[in-house]
Amino acid sequence: MKNLFIISTLALGVFFFGTNNAQAQSTGTTTVNLTLSDVISLETSAAEVNFVYDTAEAYNTDQEYTVEDNIKVTSNKNFDISVKANGANFTDGTNNIPVGVLDITAVAGGTMGGTPTTVTLSTTDQDINTNAALGSELTLDVNYKIPATRSSSSDILGKPAASYTQEVTYTATAL
Template identity: 50%
Template sequence: MKKWILLSVLALAAIAFTTNQAVAQNASAQRTSATTQVNINLSDVISIDRGSVADGSTVEFNYNTAADYNSTKKVNVPNSLIVTSTKNFDIVVKAKNAHFKKGGDHIPVDVLTIKPVSGGTTTMTGTPSDVVLSPAKQKLISGAALGSSLVLELEYVIPQAKSSSSDILGKPAGTYTQKVTYTATAL
């Protein structure tokens, strides 16, 4: 029995010694790889970029001759709106008030039509709609696809039917003004 106990103690000592040796060897072994976690943190963004011509610019219509009052006038504005959006979006437009104003005189805003231009500088997708200006929000572009620096070229039109009507004829000479606001809204 003493032999049996002695052999058991020696066997346990040998196992312990071998285990310690293996652990020590693994602890001093060189590592050949490391792992790093990389996070990409996203936020929803919709922005009318600073390069947009519509941001702070002026569109001018000049009526100086009889021919001007008897014709359709158009002003094309490349790069009118440049939009970056992480989601599909709409663009709406509205006038600040119901009239172009010069002092106490006024011209109704519905003399002006705003049209999205296909081609040209336009890279924006979606369904375009011509908008007869009003103080109510109206969709100019519906369902535009998300993207970065998407461009919309606009054409401003005063049709001959409006310029040769009492909406414009008979008004005192001068500059009539109106603020037009464009808003991009994520879907």
């Protein structure tokens, strides 16, 4: 019985001593470094928007298209979105339609905050959504509209049938 007590005491001692030693050997300091940089990401969901005038009614009617999730932004700072045309006219190479026939509206409804607004397209940068809060995959719906007052005017009416195009550039900048 006495031997058993001594053996048990030694075994317990070795167990705790050994455990503590083992723990001491596995204990250390790990430094986790986080390097965070400002980043902004932008994508547009639709490469093209087309307005077709193939009937008399089309010229006398507001035409508009709302592209859902047209712009998607991820940013770790608040940001602005502006828009501009890359030229003064929609053109088929010979004939021109002024870009000012088109209104572009940032539509509230996506996940992107900020202050949305409507602009008449020009070659000057114009904000369509300002001071949007930072976030990931924030979406903005965009409405493109040519009012009947413009499509029934000489800006469009009477122009030769053709494909008139212009590039429209959306710009993302940190606040």
